[in-house]
Amino acid sequence: MSKRTVQFKIYRYDPDKDEKPYMQDISVELEASDKKLLDALVRLKTKDDSLSFRRSCREGVCGSDAMNINGKNGLACLTDIDGLPQPVVLRPLPGLPVIRDLIVDMTQFFKQYHSIKPYLVNNDPAPERERLQSPDDREELNGLYECILCACCSTSCPSFWWNPDKFVGPAGLLAAYRFIADTRDQATNERLDNLEDPYRLFRCHTIMNCVDVCPKGLNPTRAIGKIKEQMVRRAV
Amino acid sequence: MNVAKRTFDAVIVGAGGAGLRAALQLSEAGLKTAVLTKVFPTRSHTVAAQGGVAASLGNSTEDNWHWHMYDTVKGSDWLGDQDAIEFMVRKANEVVVELEHYGMPFDRTDNGKIYQRPFGGHSMNYGQAPVMRSCAAADRTGHAMLHALYQRNVRANTQFFVEWMALDLIRNSEGDVVGVTAIEMETGEVSIFHAKATIFATGGAGRIYYSSTNAFINTGDGVGMAARAGIPLEDMEFWQFHPTGVAGAGVLITEGVRGEGGILRNASGERFMERYAPNLKDLASRDVVSRSMVTEINEGRGCGPDKDHVLLDITHLSPETILKRLPGIREISIQFAGVDPIKAPIPVVPTCHYQMGGIPTNYKGQVVVPKDGNPNVPVSGFYAAGECACASVHGANRLGTNSLLDLLVFGKSAGETVVEDFKSGNLTLKPLPADAADVSLARINRLETQKGGTEVHDVRLDMQRTMQKHAGVFRFNDLLVEGVEKIKEVAEQAKTTQIGDKSKVWNTARTEALELDNLIEVAKATMISAEARKESRGAHVRDDAPDTAENPNGRDDKNWLKHTLWYSEGNRLDYKPVNLKPLSDDVDPIALAKRTY
Numbered sequence: 090m091s092k093r094t095v096q097f098k099i100y101r102y103d104p105d106k107d108e109k110p111y112m113q114d115i116s117v118e119l120e121a122s123d124k125k126l127l128d129a130l131v132r133l134k135t136k137d138d139s140l141s142f143r144r145s146c147r148e149g150v151c152g153s154d155a156m157n158i159n160g161k162n163g164l165a166c167l168t169d170i171d172g173l174p175q176p177v178v179l180r181p182l183p184g185l186p187v188i189r190d191l192i193v194d195m196t197q198f199f200k201q202y203h204s205i206k207p208y209l210v211n212n213d214p215a216p217e218r219e220r221l222q223s224p225d226d227r228e229e230l231n232g233l234y235e236c237i238l239c240a241c242c243s244t245s246c247p248s249f250w251w252n253p254d255k256f257v258g259p260a261g262l263l264a265a266y267r268f269i270a271d272t273r274d275q276a277t278n279e280r281l282d283n284l285e286d287p288y289r290l291f292r293c294h295t296i297m298n299c300v301d302v303c304p305k306g307l308n309p310t311r312a313i314g315k316i317k318e319q320m321v322r323r324a325v
Numbered sequence: 326m327n328v329a330k331r332t333f334d335a336v337i338v339g340a341g342g343a344g345l346r347a348a349l350q351l352s353e354a355g356l357k358t359a360v361l362t363k364v365f366p367t368r369s370h371t372v373a374a375q376g377g378v379a380a381s382l383g384n385s386t387e388d389n390w391h392w393h394m395y396d397t398v399k400g401s402d403w404l405g406d407q408d409a410i411e412f413m414v415r416k417a418n419e420v421v422v423e424l425e426h427y428g429m430p431f432d433r434t435d436n437g438k439i440y441q442r443p444f445g446g447h448s449m450n451y452g453q454a455p456v457m458r459s460c461a462a463a464d465r466t467g468h469a470m471l472h473a474l475y476q477r478n479v480r481a482n483t484q485f486f487v488e489w490m491a492l493d494l495i496r497n498s499e500g501d502v503v504g505v506t507a508i509e510m511e512t513g514e515v516s517i518f519h520a521k522a523t524i525f526a527t528g529g530a531g532r533i534y535y536s537s538t539n540a541f542i543n544t545g546d547g548v549g550m551a552a553r554a555g556i557p558l559e560d561m562e563f564w565q566f567h568p569t570g571v572a573g574a575g576v577l578i579t580e581g582v583r584g585e586g587g588i589l590r591n592a593s594g595e596r597f598m599e600r601y602a603p604n605l606k607d608l609a610s611r612d613v614v615s616r617s618m619v620t621e622i623n624e625g626r627g628c629g630p631d632k633d634h635v636l637l638d639i640t641h642l643s644p645e646t647i648l649k650r651l652p653g654i655r656e657i658s659i660q661f662a663g664v665d666p667i668k669a670p671i672p673v674v675p676t677c678h679y680q681m682g683g684i685p686t687n688y689k690g691q692v693v694v695p696k697d698g699n700p701n702v703p704v705s706g707f708y709a710a711g712e713c714a715c716a717s718v719h720g721a722n723r724l725g726t727n728s729l730l731d732l733l734v735f736g737k738s739a740g741e742t743v744v745e746d747f748k749s750g751n752l753t754l755k756p757l758p759a760d761a762a763d764v765s766l767a768r769i770n771r772l773e774t775q776k777g778g779t780e781v782h783d784v785r786l787d788m789q790r791t792m793q794k795h796a797g798v799f800r801f802n803d804l805l806v807e808g809v810e811k812i813k814e815v816a817e818q819a820k821t822t823q824i825g826d827k828s829k830v831w832n833t834a835r836t837e838a839l840e841l842d843n844l845i846e847v848a849k850a851t852m853i854s855a856e857a858r859k860e861s862r863g864a865h866v867r868d869d870a871p872d873t874a875e876n877p878n879g880r881d882d883k884n885w886l887k888h889t890l891w892y893s894e895g896n897r898l899d900y901k902p903v904n905l906k907p908l909s910d911d912v913d914p915i916a917l918a919k920r921t922y
Contacts, residue, residue: 105828122573124661135782138834139826143364146540148576148657150468151368167660188511189831195365208476209428218382219425221437227430234430234462234469238367273428 094118095129096176103139103189110187112178119170126173127154127165141190149304152239155182156191162241162302182244184253197253198240198260205257205265205283210276226272233267233312235305236260242299242309248292255288259299259309262290266312269319281320290316328506328762329516332754333359335743336504336520338491338547341369342467342729343711343736344526345474346420347690350740352481356747359518360483361507363490363542363836366475370528370540371732374467375653376444376581377459378424378729380417384438385457390414391912392449393458397727398915400446400610401720402863402880404560404888406904407914409688409716413727413734420733421460429473431462432650442584442650446610446724446922455608459726464579464653470729490836491546492765494523494554494707495757502692502707503755505550506765510836513829515769517761521752522706522743525551525684525692526736529712530847531564534677535789538570538577547713549843551684552850553764556704557694557890557899559715560682561847562855563864565723566798568614570676572634574661578654578673580725583607585650587639589618590670591626597635602922609922612722612864615675619798622674629672636670675798680847681723681864682854683715685890688908690714690739695890700901706755708743710735717888720903721863772838778821781838788815788841788848796855800867805856812852813896819845850891857898860885877919886917 094116102110117133127147134140143153147166154165157180159173170177185193211220243249243258257265265284268274284290290313299309335351337344340362351358362369381388393414398405425431425439432440441457449456462469478485488510495504495517504519530545531537552558568589569578583589589607591597601617602609609617618635621627628636639647644667647655651666658666685693687701690710696702711732718731746752795808819841826834861870861879870879890899905914 103828103830105830124574134833135780138781138824138837139828141826141831141833145364145368145542146370146373148373149660150465150653151364151370151372151540153364153368189828192831199365203479206480208480209426209473211426215426217422219422219431219439222433223437224433224435227433230430234472235465237372237468238365268428271428271430 092118092121095170097133098176098178099140100180101190102187114176123170125166126158126168126170126177129170130165141192143192150237152237155239155241157181157183162245164239164241164304167304182240184244184250195240198243198258201257201261202238202264205261206276206280207264207268209268209271209274211273212275220273222272229270230267232307233263233270236263236307237305239304241302241304245298245302247296248294252288252292256292257284257289259313262293262316263307263309263312266316269316277319281316281323284316285320328766329514331359331516331518333357333518333520334747335522335524336361336518337524337526338505339369339526339528339711339713340366340485341526341528341711342371342471342474342732345471345478346733346736347524347526347710347740348478348483349474349481350737350744352478352483354744356744358484359486361486361489361491361505361518363488363510365487366485367472369471370543371467371471373540373577374470374729375464375577375579376584377442377461377466377726378421378470378733379444379447379458379724379726380421380460380730381414381458382418382421382439382441382460384434384441386449388449388456388458390417392451392456393417393447394912395451395915396447397718397724399452399920400722400724402722402920403886403917404717404720404862404903406717407906408904408908409718411907411909411912412688413718413730416734417730420730420737424470424473424733427473427477429462430469431460442581443608444584444725445580445608445614446605447726448605452604455605459581459584461581464581464651467729490839491550492768492839494550495761496554497755497758501705501755503757506762508769510831513832515762515765517757519754519757521747521754522708524690524739524743525709525713526711527713529680530844531677531680533788533792533844533848533851535793536570536575537677538567538575539677544840544844545713545847546840546843547709548683549846552846552893555892555894556684556692557892558682558850559685559888559890560717560854561850561891562858562889563681563721564677564851565611565679565681565864566615566675567678568611568618568675569637569673571657571661572672572674575676576657576661577678578637578657578671580611582637582639582651582654585639585646586642587637589614590636590638591621592628592632593626597621597626605922610722611725613922615798616866618675634672634674637673638670639666640668640670679723679728680712681715681719681721683713684709686710686714686716688716688738689742690735691742695899695901706752708739710739721865768839768842772822772824772835773827775821775823778823779818781822781824781834781841784815784818784822785841785844787818788812788844791815792848792851796852800855800865802867802869805852805867808852809856812848816845816849846893849893849896853896854889854891854898858885858889882917
């Protein structure tokens with residue numbers, strides 16, 4: 090792929106100088122080696138160093154560069170720049186307060202993650218060696234533990250937009266089920282108690298936006314369904 | 326500018342594997358601890374480690390720490406300190422089992438134990454055959470580990486300062502470390518973190534090279550801060566080029582691919598590693614494999630239209646194995662190489678990956694410097710662990726999976742040392758010097774006011790291209806000599822960087838300029854140390870130090886069996902002896918020998 094120019098429309102807001110946000114029209118000429126949207130943004134930043142976004146690993150595992158790309162949440166580093174309809178419209182993740190440009194305040198998102206006690210609870214004295222777990226039991230954690238906390242899912246969820254303080258959201262609930270599903274964890278009952286609430290779990294209306302946008306191909310809706318199943322099972 | 330002051334028992338800079346492991350030690354012991362991190366903890370680069378963490382659990386093949394120690398010393402080309410290496414390999418089972426107890430989702434063997442796979446340079450019975458020593462969670466071991474460590478810290482109520490970048494180390498007139506300055510990215514405010522103990526766990530600086538597996542954030546912040554504060558940097562000429570970065574993109578493909586049976590092939594489809602390492606073949610040590618690949622390419626046996634890469638082939642593995650053991654690699658390969666490895670081989674080239682050198686420490690995590698004729702005197706109040714530190718366990722070449730082990734063992738060890746010093750009353754809050762924040766404020770102010778200067782991205786690119794050309798996989802005397810002059814010029818350019826963005830809020834242009842100050846220290850240290858070391862050892866192989874009977878593989882133990890110490894001031898070099906004596910009498914020193922695989 091030779092040199093080509095990409096047109097952007099980017100949400101800009103610097104509270105230090107802007108009264109209100111605006112959409113900036115800007116284009117950039119790419120080098121042949123620029124393959125991903127993140128490459129284009131890094132290139133763009135050599136033109137306008139005030140453009141602000143988070144980024145780190147550039148390979149889809151750290152979860153820093155989540156943003157709204159042409160109306161859909163995704164990771165800039167895993168999005169091919171060629172083939173994106175232009176102008177490429179970039180906005181910060183929806184539903185969270187904007188700090189600056191494409192950088193959002195993720196406090197509420199992490200608060201919900203922390204609220205599910207995202208750590209293994211096992212009160213037996215620690216054995217000298219590893220706790221045993223069969224390959225099949227370990228298999229249950231696949232599709233759950235790989236979450237990178239990018240917030241693409243929760244910030245695409247209408248229920249999270251309406252009640253970010255009360256609804257745990259898909260990322261937090263996926264993490265909750267990751268521990269419920271772990272045969273080494275002993276706190277399933279407490280975890281279910283913690284979620285048995287009209288908002289925390291039950292605001293999920295299986296809209297499935299989370300599944301649609303997850304850059305790791307995970308399925309929070311299925312995990313939420315499993316939590317609901319466990320609640321029903323323990324009630325009867 | 327008004328500078329707020331915060332006081333803690335301990336401040337940890339960095340929240341990757343080493344920082345989080347150290348933080349657990351302190352939080353669980355009840356010390357008032359601040360963890361500063363420029364990214365949310367789970368975004369630290371430990372997250373990108375793939376293949377596993379070494380421990381001689383012996384779950385699938387017979388194993389013991391003696392073999393692990395031998396492999397590590399040999400891998401280091403005898404530049405590793407044998408006391409620190411013994412300490413690390415003997416702690417391995419303990420720290421890995423702890424992680425499992427924290428909830429880390431390791432893969433499992435049929436009998437429910439932690440799954441282990443073979444890895445480069447790890448062998449049974451002192452080099453005889455590959456051993457299964459790498460404890461793995463699919464090919465996402467670093468991700469699983471970092472999240473487990475963060476989660477355990479949530480349980481321990483560790484206090485994080487997220488998106489705070491440390492700027493400078495604060496030392497008093499005696500040279501004791503009394504804290505750091507840091508900038509809060511969201512507000513642009515500078516604060517002083519005054520502490521009895523300061524632990525650096527800031528990771529590596531792989532971004533000094535143009536082609537790197539490292540994240541954007543790997544800018545050697547702790548190493549740069551230490552250097553500017555007068556602490557020497559140890560063995561910075563030794564950089565690991567990982568054999569399998571995706572050609573063009575630089576993204577890492579784990580050695581675990583070869584551990585699961587992957588084979589490197591040249592243009593004619595030949596398994597060329599059989600010629601270079603008849604015994605361990607594709608699982609030879611990383612420096613050996615990278616040099617073999619570059620030799621194949623240089624001699625015209627590379628693949629593709631430009632013959633500029635080789636192929637990593639796993640098409641002979643069953644799709645089930647690939648999907649179960651290497652799912653992340655498949656994703657990366659499809660994303661960044663445009664190839665599904667189930668169907669076609671992955672184009673790969675050696676890519677800068679890991680910094681073997683760093684801030685000199687002992688096995689307790691104390692930072693040590695030469696003083697009054699003693700080469701290893703602890704700096705009061707200063708500790709370091711993980712990639713930013715040099716204990717030295719990796720010497721001239723690190724074995725795969727020993728980095729995750731390093732950060733667990735020495736993160737914990739640094740934490741334990743601080744807790745012990747704290748409890749014994751050896752740690753006190755020493756007064757801050759009156760000018761504690763002046764250096765940092767001057768750096769910020771210069772960026773505010775600089776006019777007619779250089780662009781950060783131009784200087785950074787100059788540095789990266791200079792390092793790539795002059796201090797790569799193979800090193801040449803004339804290129805090194807020229808490289809020293811060039812990197813000094815680049816360092817001059819870095820003194821006048823200017824930024825267009827003057828906002829206080831989340832100013833990433835300013836962050837990148839401040840990071841460049843740290844990268845430049847590392848680049849100078851690397852080039853100058855490399856030019857000076859007139860032998861070949863481990864990852865440092867030069868044209869004028871060839872393989873001879875007297876100096877096997879070009880290694881000159883008579884003159885160069887010693888650690889380099891580089892001081893930023895005046896680019897001064899000093900040297901100190903390698904510790905060839907293990908920590909205990911349970912093991913004999915691993916005697917010097919020629920390295921073959």
